[in-house]
Amino acid sequence: MAESADVIVVGAGLAGLVATAELVDAGKRVLVVEQENAGNVGGQAFWSFGGLFLVDSPEQRRLGIKDSYELAWQDWLGNAGFDREREDRWPRRWAQAYVEFAAGEMRGWLADQGWKSFPIVAWAERGGYGADGPGNSVPRFHVTWGTGPRIVEIIETRVRAGLDRGLVTFAFRHQVDELVVTGGAVTGVRGTVLEPSAAARGVASSRKPVGEFEFGAPAVIVTSGGIGHNRELIRRNWPAHAGRVPERMLAGVPAHVDGRMLEISERAGASVINRDRMWHYTEGITNYDPVWPDHGIRIAPGPSSLWLDATGTRLPPPLFPGFDTLGTMQYINRTGFDHTWLVLDQRIIEKEFALSGQEQNPDLTGRSIRLLLERVKKGAPGPVEAFKRKGFAPAARSQGGPADRRPAAPAHPEDVGRLGDRPVRAGGATGRHDGRRPVRGRGGRGIRWRRGARVSRAGGHVPGRVPVLRTGRGPGGGRAAARAGAGRRNCLASQYPVSSDDLREWRTDVHLDARRVSAYFGLRALR
Template identity: 60%
Template sequence: MSAAADSSRTSPDQPDPVLIVGHGLAGLVAAYELAQRGVPSTVIDQENAANVGGQAFWSLGGIFCVDSADQRRYGVKDSRTLALRDWLGSAQFDRLDGDDRWPRRWAEAFVDFAHDEMEGYLKGLGLSFLNVGWAERGDGTAEGHGNSVPRFHLTWGTGPEVVRIFREPVERAAQEGLVTFRHRHMVDKILVDEATGRAIGVKGRTLEEDDSPRGVKSDRTGTGDFELFGSAVLVASGGIGGDLDLVKKHWPARLGPKVPQSFVVGVPAHVDGRMIDITQEAGANVINRDRMWHYTEGLQNWKPIWPHHGIRVLPAPSSLWLDATGKRLPPHLYPGADTLGTLKYICSTGYDYTWFITDQAIVAKEFALSGSEQNPDVTNKSYWQVFKYRVLGTKGTPPVQDFYNKGTDFVVRDSLADLVEGMNELVAKTGGDVELDYEQIKEVVEARDGQFDNPYSKDAQAMLASTARSWPCA
C-alpha cells in the first residue's frame, strides 16, 4: 500500500517542537519535563497507543534511591559515597579515556540525583513504595560488584504505576496542544542540517493501524511515508533485548567463550534496537555496544505474550544452584548475588542452562517473579492480597504456583532421587546430552544443607542467607 507523504512543520508564529522518538518511559519523562517548561514536543513510535510506557509497564517498578526515608525507616545507612562506590565496583569502568568517559560522569550524576532528588520527585507525582528490595547483593568483596545495602524501592503499583504518573500529565498536555503523539510511525532516518550538522527532523514510514494488545508483536506493513521537523531530536527508543540476532552479534568475548544459543526474552519484540544504527548514521557517537546485562534466572513463560517470552525468578539466596553437569556454582555465584559473574561462569561450562534445587517452603517464602503481570497483588495495590499470599500463604503467590504447576522448566517430585530422574528426563526431552548422577547431587545437597544446622557456618551461601534474613523485607 502507499499514500501521500505526511510532512509537518509548525507555523512561523509557533516554536518547532522537540521530536521524541520512543513513547516508552524515557520518552514520556522527556515530554513531561518539556511540557512543564512550556516546550512543545511530538512523540513518535512504531507501536500503537496501547504500548505507551514501553518496557517500563512490564517491570516490577524497582527504583534506585539513595538514603531515602524508606531506607532510614528500616534502619539502612546509605550514602552518596557508598552508592557511587557500589556503582563503580559494578561497572568496572576501564575505558576512561574513551567510551567510559561519559558513562562515568553519568554514573556520578545519576547517583547525585538518586540521593538528592529522586524520592521527592517521584513521590511528588504520586508514587509510593511498598518496601525496599536488595538486588544484586554482591560478589563477596567490599570493592567489587553489588549493592552493599538494600536500595531498590518497590513501587506500589509496579511498572504500570511508574508509567501512569508521567503518562497522565503528558496526556493532559496533549489535550492542551503541547504534546502530539504519532503512533504507528516508524523512523528510518534522522534529518540533519548539512550546514550545521544539527538534527532537524525525522523521516520514515507510516504503518497500518494495528489494534494488537500491549506487548503483542505487531504488523509492519507500511501505508506511506512521513517527514517531521523540529527544533531538536531526542532518541529514547530502548535497546536490543527483543532482537536475539543483535544480542548474539554484539555478544562480548569477555562473557564467552560460547554465546548461548537458548534465550528467553524479557521484553517485547519492538525492543529491536533499530534506532541505534539510524542515530549513528546521523552522526551520533554510539559507545559500549558490548556492554550488556542479561539475567541468568529466566524461565519460559507458560502463557507468553511476545516471542520467546521469559520471566525472571527473583530468588532470595537459599536455593541450591547447580550447573548443567550437577556441580554447585562457586562462591560468590549465588541466587540474587552477581548476575554477570554468574553469566560468565555459565557460558564457560559450554551449556546455557542451570538448575535451582529448592523445596516448597523456600518457594513460598523466597520466590517471586519479575514483572507487573506476575505480581497482580502489588500491581493492583491490594494490601489484602499481599498479606494473604506473601505473609499468610504457604505455597507462594498464584503466579508462582502457576509456574510451579504449569511451567515447562519446573520438575516437581517428592524425593531427591525422583527429582534427579525428572531432571534427566527434561534434559533428554529438550535434546540435551547430560545425565546427572544422583549420588553426586545427593552429596552436594547434604553438604550444603548441613551448613544450616547452626546459626553460624563456614559456607558462604549460608552466611549470605543469614545476612538476608536479618533484613526485614527479606
C-alpha cells in the same frame, strides 16, 4: 520542511514520556513519534517490577539500613569500572549526576507525583567481592507500589495534561527510518506509516507500510529502547569477557525492542558507545503463557535454593541468586551449557520464591492490600503455583534426581543422571555451600538481620546453607527442580541469558534534567 513542533521525541517508552513531560513543563511543543499503537505507551517499563535505585531513603532508614551518597557512588564505581577513556567520559558524569539525584531530590520528586514504594527494600546484585568490588553494599531496590504500570501512569498523566493543553501530539504507527540532517544538525525525521494495528500490548504488530511521513523540528531526541529482543545484535556485540554466546536465550522484553534506531542514529552522526556492555540475567524460565516470542520471566528465588549447573555441580560462592549476574553468566558459559538448575522444596517456594515483573505480581501491580495479605497464607502465591505446575520437574522423594519432566521445559534427559542426589545430600550434611564456611561480608551478614529479608526467607541461614534435604515438602511430597537459563532482560526458571541497554552518547541543544530522564533507564543503563 515545515517544523511540526519545537522538539520531536522518537519513542513513547518511559524515557520518552519523561523527556516529553519535562519539555511540556518548559512550555515546549512536542511531537512524539512511535511505531507501535497507543496501547504500548510506556514501552518496556510497563512490564517491569518497577524497581528504582534510591539512596538513603525513608524506606531504608525505617528498616535500619544505613546508606549514603558516598557508599552508593563507591558501589557504582565497583560495578561500572569506567576503564575506557573516551567512551566512559559521559557515562561517568551521567552516573555521578544520577547517584546525586537518587541520594537527594529524586524521592521527593517522585512522591510529589503520587509515587509510593512497597515498604520492604529489596537487595539486588549483592556482589560479595569486598567493599570496592561489584555489587550493592546495602538494599536499594525500591519496588513501586503498582510496579511498572504505576510508574508509566504517573508520567503519562503529566504528558496527557500537555496533550490537553495542545502542547503534545502523538504520531502512532509511524516508524522512523531516517534522521534528517541539515547543516550538520538533526532537524527532523523521515519514515514509514504502518497499517493500523489492534494488537494487544507487547504482541508483535504488523510492519506493512501504508504511506510515508516527514516531520521537522529544531531538536530531536531519540528514546527508542535497547536491543533486548534482537538476538543478532546481541550476538554481534557480545562481550569478550562473557565467553561463548549462548545458543538459547529468553526475552524479557517485547519484540519491538530491537535496537533499530541505533544504526539509524549512527548514520546521522550519533556516537554509539559501549556496545558490548550488556546486562544479562541468568535466573530465567520460559513463560508458559507468552505474550511475545521466547517470553521469559525472571526468578527472584532467594538464597535457600540449591543452584546447580547442568553437570550437577554447585555454583561456587558468591554466585548465589541475586548476587552477581555477570559473574554467574561467565561461569555458566564456561560449562558449555545454556541452562542451570534450581533445586528447592515447597517450604522455600512458599516463603521466598518470587517472580519478577508486573504481570506475575497482581497484588503489587493492582495495589491490592487484600491480595497482598494472601501471601501470608499457607501455600505459594497463585502465579508461583502456576509456574510450579507447568514448568518445574518434581521429584517424589529425596532419593533420586529430577523426574517427570514437563513439556514446558526443553528436554535435557542427560541432566537427570548428572544431578542425582549427591549435591543435595552433601549440602545437607555440611550446611554450607561446597563445604566451605558460610558467606559473610556484605551479602551474608545482611541476610541475617535485614528485617525485609527475615520475613521472606525459609530459614535463618546465610547464602549457601542448603535446607532442602527434607522429604514431604515438594510439589508432590518431595523436591522440585526448576530449569533456569540465561534470558534477555527479565527471565527465569528455564534459565537463559538476558540483555540490557547500552549507553549512547547524545548531543542536543534541548535543556533537560538528564538525571530525571535517566532515573527511569535503570541502574545498569549508565553502567
